[in-house]
Amino acid sequence: MSTTNPFYLLPLFAAAWFVxxxxxxxxxxxxxxxxxxxxGALTVGTRTAxxxxxxxxxxxxxxxxxxxLRVAVMLAVFGTFSSVTxxxxxxxxTPRRFHEPALAxxxxxxxxxxxxxxxxxxxxxxxxxxxxxxxxxxxxxLAVPVLATGMEEAGTLAESMDARGHGRGRRSSYRTEPWxxxxxxxxxxxxxxxxxxxxxxxxxxxxxTPSTFPFVxxxxxxxxxxxxxxxSLPGALRxxxxx
Amino acid sequence: MSHAVVFDGVSFTYPxxxxxxxxxxxxxxxxxxxxxxTGPTGAGKSTLIRAMNGxxxxxxxxxxxxxxxxxxxxxxxxxPRKLADIVGFxxxxxxxxxxxxxxxxxxxxxxxxxxxxxxxxxxxxxxxxDLLAIESLRNRSVRALSGGERQRVxxxxxxxxxxxxxxxxxxxxxxDPQGAEDVLAALQRLVHDLxxxxxxxxxxxxxxxxxxDLALGCSPGGKVVLGSPAETLGRVGTGPPVTRLGRxxxxxxxxxxxxxxxxxxxxxxxxxxxAGDSRGDASDAPGEGxxxxxxxxxxxxxxxxxxxxxxxxxxxxxxxxxxxAAAPAVPEGSxxxxxxxxxxxxxxxxxxxxxxxxSGLDVGLCPGEIVALVGRNGSGKTTLLRCxxxxxxxxRGTVETAAGGRPAPGLDVALCPQDPDMxxxxxxxxEEIEATLAAKGLRGGAGALAGPLGLRDLLESHPRxxxxxxxxxxxxAAVVASGAPVxxxxxxxRGLDVESKGRLGAFLRxxxxxxxxxxxxxxxxxxxxxxxxxxxxxxxxELLADGHPAxxxxxxxxxxxxxxxxxxxxxxxxEQVAMAVRGR
Numbered sequence: 137m138s139t140t141n142p143f144y145l146l147p148l149f150a151a152a153w154f155v156x157x158x159x160x161x162x163x164x165x166x167x168x169x170x171x172x173x174x175x176g177a178l179t180v181g182t183r184t185a186x187x188x189x190x191x192x193x194x195x196x197x198x199x200x201x202x203x204x205l206r207v208a209v210m211l212a213v214f215g216t217f218s219s220v221t222x223x224x225x226x227x228x229x230t231p232r233r234f235h236e237p238a239l240a241x242x243x244x245x246x247x248x249x250x251x252x253x254x255x256x257x258x259x260x261x262x263x264x265x266x267x268x269x270x271x272x273x274x275x276x277x278l279a280v281p282v283l284a285t286g287m288e289e290a291g292t293l294a295e296s297m298d299a300r301g302h303g304r305g306r307r308s309s310y311r312t313e314p315w316x317x318x319x320x321x322x323x324x325x326x327x328x329x330x331x332x333x334x335x336x337x338x339x340x341x342x343x344x345t346p347s348t349f350p351f352v353x354x355x356x357x358x359x360x361x362x363x364x365x366x367x368s369l370p371g372a373l374r375x376x377x378x379x
Numbered sequence: 380m381s382h383a384v385v386f387d388g389v390s391f392t393y394p395x396x397x398x399x400x401x402x403x404x405x406x407x408x409x410x411x412x413x414x415x416x417t418g419p420t421g422a423g424k425s426t427l428i429r430a431m432n433g434x435x436x437x438x439x440x441x442x443x444x445x446x447x448x449x450x451x452x453x454x455x456x457x458x459p460r461k462l463a464d465i466v467g468f469x470x471x472x473x474x475x476x477x478x479x480x481x482x483x484x485x486x487x488x489x490x491x492x493x494x495x496x497x498x499x500x501x502x503x504x505x506x507x508x509d510l511l512a513i514e515s516l517r518n519r520s521v522r523a524l525s526g527g528e529r530q531r532v533x534x535x536x537x538x539x540x541x542x543x544x545x546x547x548x549x550x551x552x553x554x555d556p557q558g559a560e561d562v563l564a565a566l567q568r569l570v571h572d573l574x575x576x577x578x579x580x581x582x583x584x585x586x587x588x589x590x591x592d593l594a595l596g597c598s599p600g601g602k603v604v605l606g607s608p609a610e611t612l613g614r615v616g617t618g619p620p621v622t623r624l625g626r627x628x629x630x631x632x633x634x635x636x637x638x639x640x641x642x643x644x645x646x647x648x649x650x651x652x653x654a655g656d657s658r659g660d661a662s663d664a665p666g667e668g669x670x671x672x673x674x675x676x677x678x679x680x681x682x683x684x685x686x687x688x689x690x691x692x693x694x695x696x697x698x699x700x701x702x703x704a705a706a707p708a709v710p711e712g713s714x715x716x717x718x719x720x721x722x723x724x725x726x727x728x729x730x731x732x733x734x735x736x737x738s739g740l741d742v743g744l745c746p747g748e749i750v751a752l753v754g755r756n757g758s759g760k761t762t763l764l765r766c767x768x769x770x771x772x773x774x775r776g777t778v779e780t781a782a783g784g785r786p787a788p789g790l791d792v793a794l795c796p797q798d799p800d801m802x803x804x805x806x807x808x809x810e811e812i813e814a815t816l817a818a819k820g821l822r823g824g825a826g827a828l829a830g831p832l833g834l835r836d837l838l839e840s841h842p843r844x845x846x847x848x849x850x851x852x853x854x855x856a857a858v859v860a861s862g863a864p865v866x867x868x869x870x871x872x873r874g875l876d877v878e879s880k881g882r883l884g885a886f887l888r889x890x891x892x893x894x895x896x897x898x899x900x901x902x903x904x905x906x907x908x909x910x911x912x913x914x915x916x917x918x919x920x921e922l923l924a925d926g927h928p929a930x931x932x933x934x935x936x937x938x939x940x941x942x943x944x945x946x947x948x949x950x951x952x953x954e955q956v957a958m959a960v961r962g963r
Contacts, residue, residue, distance in 0.1 A: 224480035243478075250522075254801070260770055261802040266789040266818040266861050277814065280804035284843065288800070289475035295438050296476035301463030301492030301540070308494045310487035310504075 139337075139344040140202040143356035144364050145209045151368035152209070152216040158371035159220040165249040172215025172248075176208025183207075195349030202348065218245050228313040235307065243293075247286075254282050322370040332363040383544050383576035384408040384431055388445035390601070391426065391435060400426045402601030404445070408593070410543070411574040413567060415587055415608060418597030418615055420846040420876045424580040425471065427597060428546045431578065432466040433459040450543050464493050467542035471549050471874065473533030477521040482513065482532050485521050489540040500539075507535045510565050526553030526797075526870070527756035534562065538569070545569075547579045551586055552873045555755045555902045557937045559583075563590045582876050584612070585619035585905055585941055589636040609635055617877055620905055620941040624953035628960060637944045644945060718745040719781050721865050721896040722767050722792055726776035729759075729766050736762045737920045739776065744865060744896040749887050751907040751928070752900040753938055754917035760900035761797075763917070764867045767898070768794035786865075793863035797870050799854035803842040808834055808853050811842055815860035828856045831889045833882050848879025855886065859895075866890060868899040872906050884910040904932065908940035908951035 139145065156169045183204035187196050223242040230238040258281045259269045267277045297303075336359045337344055346354030384407065391401040400423045408414055416424045429435040433454040436443040447454040450465045459468075467489075470476045478488050483504060490500045508514045511531045516524065521532060530553050537545060545566070551559035567590050569575040578595075581587045594611035596604045604614055609632050612618040618626070618633065621640040625633025634640035720743030729737040736759045744750055744767070752760045765771035766778050769786040778785060786792040796802050805811040812825035829835050832852045837845065842853050851871055859866055866887075872880055880903075887897050887910050901907055907914060907928060914931040916924040916938070924931045932938045933948030942950040950956050 222480070224484070227479070228484075239478075246480075253522075257796070257798075257801050260788075260794075261796040264768070264789045264793045264795070264858050264861065264863075265802070265815040267814065268818070277804050281801050284804075285798075285800050289472075292470060292472055292475040293478065295434055295459075296468075296470060297478055298438065298459045299432055299434060299463060299466075299468040300478070300489040300536075301460050302478075304460050304463070304492055304494075306494040308491055308497060308500070310484060310491055310497065310500050 138206065140199075140206050141343055141346050141354050141356065142202060142205060143354060144344070144360055145202075145205050147361050147364035148367060149209045149212055151365055151371075152212045154368040155371035156216040156219050159373075161220060161222060165218050167219070167252055168248045169212070169215040169219040171252060172211045172218075173208075176211040179207045179211070180204035193349075195351050198351065199348040202346075218248055221245075225313065228311065229315060229319060230312075232307065232309055232312070235309075250289075251282060251286060254285055258282050318373045321373055325366060325369045329363045329366040332366075333360060336360055336363065381410055382407040382448075383410045383412070383450060384578070385448040386430075386445070386603075387448070389430065389443065389447055390445060391430065391443045392441050393426075394440040396441070399601045400441075401430065401603065404601070404603040406595070406603065406605040408576060408578070408605075410576055411570055412576050412593050413570045413591045414576070414578045415584075415591040415594040415611075416578060416580040416597065417584065417594055417612065417617060419599065419617070419878060420848050420874075422597040422599050423601055423603070424597050425548055427595065427603060428548055428578060428580055429468075430454065431544065431546055432462050432468050433457060434468070460492075463489065464540065465543045467537030467540060467545045469530075469533045469537050469545075469547045469550055471552075473529045474522075474526075476533060477529075477536075480520050480522070481517075482519050482521055482524075483517045485532060486536050486539050489536060493540055495540075503539045503541065507538045510538070510569075511535045511562065525756055527555065527558055530554055531558075531562065534566075542575070544576045544578070547577070549581055549874060550579060551581065551583065553756075553870065553902070555937075556586070556904060558756055559586050559902075563587060566590075582872075582874070583903065583905075584617065584622075584877075588612075588619050588622070589638070609633070620953045621945060624942070624956055627953060627957040637941050640941070640945045720745050722778065722780050722786050724763070724767060724773075724776065724778045727763075727766060727773050727778060728775040729762050729771055730774045731762070735774070735920060737766065740920075740922050742767075742915065742922065742925075744898050746864070746894040746896050747891050748896050748898075748913055749891050749911050750896075750898040750913045750915060751911035752898060752915050752917060753902070753904070753907060753932075754923070758917040759920040760917055761869055762920075764794060764869050764898065764900055767865075768792045768867055770794065789861045789863060791863055792865040792867060793858040793861050794867040794869070795851075795855050795858045795871065797873070799847075799850040800843075802854050802857060803850065806841060807839050808842055808845075808856075809838040811853055811857050812860050815857050819860075819862060824860075828860055832856055832886050846879070847874035848876060848882075851875065852879070852882060852886070855883070859890065864894070865896045865898070868897075870901060871899055872901060872903045880906055880909075904938050904940050905952075907938075908932065908942070 160166050160169070180201060183200045184197060187200040223245040227238050227242045255278065258278055262269060262274065262277050267274050269278055336357060340357055340359070343355040346352060386404045386406050389401055389404040390399050392399045416427055418424055426435055429439070430443070430447050431449060431454070435441070437458050443455065449462060452462060452465070454462065477485055479485050486504045486507060487500050490503065508517060511534060513528070513531050513535055516528060516532065521529070524532060530550055534547065534550055551562060554562060563586065566577050570577055579587060579591070588608055591608055593605060594608040596606070596611040596615040598615060604611060606614070612622055612635070613633070619635070621637060622633045622635055625640070630643065634643055723743040724740055727737055727740040727742070728735065740763065742763065752763060754760055762771060766773055767786065769778070769788045769792060780786050780791045788794070803811055805814055808829065809825045812828055813823065816822065816824055825838060826835065829838055832855065834849070834852055834856060837849060842850055845853065855868070871883060875883065884906065887899070890897055891912070911928050914924070914926065914928045915922060916931055928951055929949030932940065933943040940951050942952060942956055946956060
């Protein structure tokens with residue numbers, strides 16, 4: 137179920153921002169929130185600009201902005217996730233039978249911070265040639281090495297995993313981390329908030345997709361706003377120290 | 380004895396390639412061998428190694444005929460993962476090959492895939508961490524390790540599965556000389572004690588020649604020969620400096636290690652000629668040998684060394700007679716004092732977060748100088764280069780150009796990246812160089828820069844089709860095209876064969892000759908001996924020594940080049956010694 141109602145989207149964004157600022161961890165991933173929010177802003181801008189190319193009225197522009205906002209909030213949530221979690225630690229918290237998908241997810245999540253690091257190195261290298269990274273014309277000079285190296289590294293990783301026996305079927309575990317109170321609390325809050333959101337929206341409506349044509353001021357259910365805000369609770373939890 | 384690896388009439392061609400990478404290759408490696416794979420870049424060393432665990436052809440594609448058998452299993456029938464219990468593999472770029480995050484988990488990854496019981500995993504992880512001295516890294520993230528640490532962890536991760544065969548593609552390229560020695564010695568112990576078979580591709584022959592007992596020589600066209608290291612290096616026409624010296628002077632057989640060279644040379648002072656037919660008893664058998672040629676032309680360096688503080692030498696036979704007039708001149712003092720440095724650091728303190736990496740350095744780089752930065756992994760070499768290039772702001776102290784003010788990257792100082800792929804983005808080498816020139820508002824002129832690097836024939840090639848060595852040269856040309864008077868390079872010889880290193884050295888000299896200042900960080904003592912006009916030795920962020928290579932390196936048990944080990948200071952390169960011996 138998705139919503140374009142700004143009264144739900146903005147509290148969700150606030151929750152993401154709060155969790156990010158309260159629980160951000162050290163490392164290259166810490167910057168991914170900023171990067172994803174930036175991408176989100178770009179999405180809103182691009183989505184709106186596309187509408188301006190066609191016949192314009194208040195409804196179509198608003199609809200485009202709200203759709204853009206929905207994507208932007210999803211990106212922000214993703215950015216928060218990668219800035220506050222150590223996906224490798226999640227891998228250790230994952231039960232053995234879900235190891236394969238969890239490993240795939242952890243590797244996928246590590247792409248963002250790795251790309252940020254690679255992009256910084258490429259920028260430095262090109263500055264040495266007088267190629268000013270802020271210019272639009274410098275885009276290929278920045279993007280090509282990042283993408284090409286990324287592809288090459290992905291190939292090396294796939295080879296390395298196969299050469300080290302990935303996918304043989306039988307697996308043992310070096311160590312798994314038990315779930316502590318914070319892990320349980322986070323999972324429970326998220327599940328409860330999602331459930332409230334789904335149930336209340338189904339039972340009472342609540343204007344998940346406000347009408348923009350004709351334009352009506354969107355209504356908001358206080359229950360749903362509360363549910364959206366409750367996603368910020370994990371930000372107030374005390375993290376567990378690593379074993 | 381049974382064979383660990385058997386190649387039987389193996390030919391292999393990469394998809395779309397006109398010529399085979401391996402052509403009718405047949406050999407067998409007995410269990411418990413320590414094997415070197417040698418040959419110029421692009422001759423098929425990596426292909427040969429990867430054919431031993433099935434990555435070729437299962438991952439590479441292409442067509443393979445004949446058969447490769449590893450511990451009785453045919454690689455054509457089995458994917459690499461089905462060989463993972465008997466073959467360990469350490470690729471060239473270990474950073475990209477790490478799967479999980481923490482060092483300890485990375486060591487366990489292969490064992491988990493094989494279903495090794497938890498108790499066994501714990502024990503093996505501890506043993507291997509001790510063997511490679513990485514216990515202190517156990518909780519670190521693999522992505523935060525230095526290049527040298529990564530190589531150790533990658534080797535450790537390949538050893539925990541207790542393979543029968545270990546394949547390593549340039550395992551010491553990022554290790555300092557002592558670190559490389561330690562890792563190779565650890566591998567040799569496994570070869571001797573457990574009968575592990577180790578196959579290692581390595582360009583720095585001076586590091587491995589003394590450890591291996593067999594060598595596979597690859598040559599362009601896909602031919603591969605197996606023989607003793609001496610035979611194979613002779614056939615491929617390469618070798619460490621002592622071997623090259625031996626060949627230049629017509630010693631037969633040419634020595635492989637410093638020890639052998641010393642023995643051969645020692646014969647001189649005993650007055651006994653040295654055998655020319657068998658290396659093993661070179662020191663005590665009569666016959667024609669190098670001694671006969673060295674005699675009379677070289678005066679003992681011991682007398683010249685006596686006025687200098689030098690640490691006690693290992694039980695070296697008195698050196699050969701070096702004719703004093705022929706000895707290379709060692710300039711007095713540091714040449715930088717007379718001129719204005721292009722870039723200068725004063726009382727430079729630099730930090731990463733809270734950790735101080737450089738503590739109060741005074742360093743200058745003058746026009747015409749080629750300065751080598753040497754020191755252990757983590758001694759602060761890269762940070763110093765980044766400070767001098769203006770990328771890393773000093774915590775205290777100053778970094779200034781001749782005109783005063785912080786150096787501007789790409790204007791006053793150009794730093795060539797360690798990995799050229801971080802920079803190359805064009806379709807051809809010409810465009811790559813012209814991209815820099817265009818950023819400066821210039822047109823054309825790529826040919827003039829490509830000339831001294833030997834890249835003229837490659838101007839229209841795609842940079843990513845070139846060898847690692849050639850790509851580095853393209854990156855160096857692209858950076859130098861910025862017109863910055865200072866060129867800095869961080870570990871430029873990673874993955875470079877002897878020939879590419881020669882080209883790089885010639886390029887650096889031509890830059891210095893045109894008034895550039897060049898500084899490079901390197902673990903490659905032979906390159907340093909070859910091209911550096913001055914050496915800075917760093918340790919723990921402090922400047923330990925600053926002077927002519929012959930002064931700084933010759934007495935060091937770790938950083939001295941092979942010639943200094945055989946003949947004493949100030950002999951640095953085989954060319955110097957050969958000229959002194961020949962040129963009467």
